[in-house]
Amino acid sequence: MQYVQSDLDYRQPFFLFFLTHISFLFILPLHLLLLRLQSGTPILSNLRDLHTAVLATHSIPGSERGRREAYIRFGVLILCGTLGVSAPSLLWYMAVSLTSISSVTALFNTNAFWTYLLSLLLLHDAFRPLRLGAVLLASIGVIVDSYSGACAPTPNPNPNPNVLAGGPLEKLPPTSPLLGNMLAFLASLASSLFQVLYKKYATSPSHSSAPAHPHTAEGGYLPIPSSPSAELAAQAQAGQEQPVPSPSQRLPFALYANLITSLLGLGTLLIMWLPLPILNATGYEHFRLPGDWRTAGWIALIAACGVTFNTTFMILLGVWGPIVTSVGSLLTTLLVLLVDVALGGCVTAGSWAGCGLIAVAFGVLAVDVAREG
Template identity: 40%
Template sequence: MSSTTSSVTPQLGGLAGVALFLVTVLAFVAESQLTQYVQTDLHYHKPFFIFYLVHSALAITFPLHLLYLSVTSKHSIAAILRGLRIAISNHLSPDTGSGSKTFPYPRFLWLVLLLTFGITCPSILWFAAISLASVSDVTAIWNTNAFFAYLITVQVFKLQWEARKLIAVVIATLGVAVVVYGGVTSGGEATSGIIEISSVPSAPVVGSILTLVASIGYGLYQVLYKMYAALPSDPEAKQHTPYQPIPDDGEIAAENEEYAVHHPPLGLHADLLTSLIGVATFLVLWIFIPVLHKTGVETFRWPSDRHTVLSIVAIALTGVVFNAGLMMLLSIWGPIITSVGNLLSIVVVVIYEVIFGDGLATLTVWSLLGCGVIVLAFGVLAYDMFTQQPSE
């Protein structure tokens, strides 16, 4: 299989991939609702500072993953880290092979910085837009990143247009619009109760434009992450041999005779990159806080009560789960099905309202139709993923 093909052919990731997907969707819904709650209901309108806290918190993902492996893995952490280092070296410097005497630190550093920049720009725009426009507009426009991810994938990888995938992505995007706007009266009030839009946004046009730019940027980020950052193959694609100890013949293991884990455990590489993005955010982007304060763009102040603090902590935790899960899914499933899969967050909101809200009274023909279309589109792409798996 060519490198280009392997870059765009999604891997299933087994049951772990499906479970990860479900958790990621739930985390995105929770983060979105909490973010709007803090900035509107609690009146703590500090989008950049909230973004800074949330993305700095990403630094905990890799240490937590190592802690988990120390309890569950039969291999030593040293062997796992050694195998991860070999995999990264082979990915960034394939010409040197596994016996490379030096780790490609400059390339790896540039990769982390570019990933930080790539995820920061659309994220900041989203945090800002969700307090300027209605959550309905932001939700609908943001989720067009599935469409842009497909367009960019076709252009970047020089692929042929596939009618079934294109139709699936388009109808999934339209399905979101049906759910969001289907129950809106001419007066602009939501009648379905699924997504509340009756509050008057402060700058709807600006917020919508920011969300559109963020959506395009996010689609581009997903494609480029899969192309350059993700390892060529995921260990869970070969579930019968997820861990293969092999001797490390290079300087990486010169000081001892321990073995290295050939295939890094599922998500470990993605969690490493996610953590380093968090570290880079914490070390670099704090400088914008005093700049924004001095210019009056975002006057800094600490949260005034414990409830706001706990709510921001909840945003950070759900943001960690979502971003870490997203990075893993991009490696396993690729940008197209991952972005369309995120549209299922709309379906989750509908189900939540039915169970914990006003019950069946919240359902409308539009919400049922939109949710059905989204699920159908995701099912089509999932079917393609199952049928296009590379043979062993």
């Protein structure tokens, strides 16, 4: 993203965000095609199972308008999810232009801590001192890495102060550190809230016919009831034990999560195009297409990376839960450091220390989750 905007001079942050998020649309068709090639399952069969799962998850027990109610509730879920997944990214983009990148990174990556608190409040997770300690350790690691300082810059042999590395320096816009820090903090909270609410409302059915089982929604499979949700609710109230559905009654791993992800892409396409003409008319971001195929190719790579990250992230929210997933995403800090070293970049001792704390914190959480499972 930085290379395209700086070196290739394609400074269209909102449009790049828009392209990346509408690319989510391709995930479900690709998954269905892969299942067709692997197992020979007809695409329409999986689509029917997904439709059944949506109705079973979002219909209200005892409602006479069950199907219509389910469609409305599911539509509201996709609308809120689209806004929820867009807000942190947009706030982050705004914050970067107002304050230092180290402050933005440190504040935004505290979302692991807020995710932990919101999980206690909204998901009613049991309080575990070990998990709290791991989340705090990861947050400290982010702060240490962000404020560890940079290596001494290489002296510039070019005496012209307006030229650096062969290109002209643009005059930096006026900054507002306080506003930028506030936006980065709001982005962190918005990201945490999205993760927790996604886990609560979008990763597992609220009216499942299956009891807790290693191959239920938490393990990547979504039970599909063979009877209406109202009947299932009556059976549950009567204390009748529900059988574990056979493999043929379960959706393939991650298919439901990828349905949600693709629909978030559709929501982005239908809603988030609205700011584009406004930004163009006001001059904040004049719309222009890439000027050459090279730039277009790098933009396609950006979209592919964004789709890969968000798809796996949403799958892991259902498998691991928001706490471990949010801390796991902080490992990108360590990966960036390792790539920097491999490419001959300069890395400070503070960066090594901060990334080490993040890695230890993730390891502690992973072991704790494995023991609990």
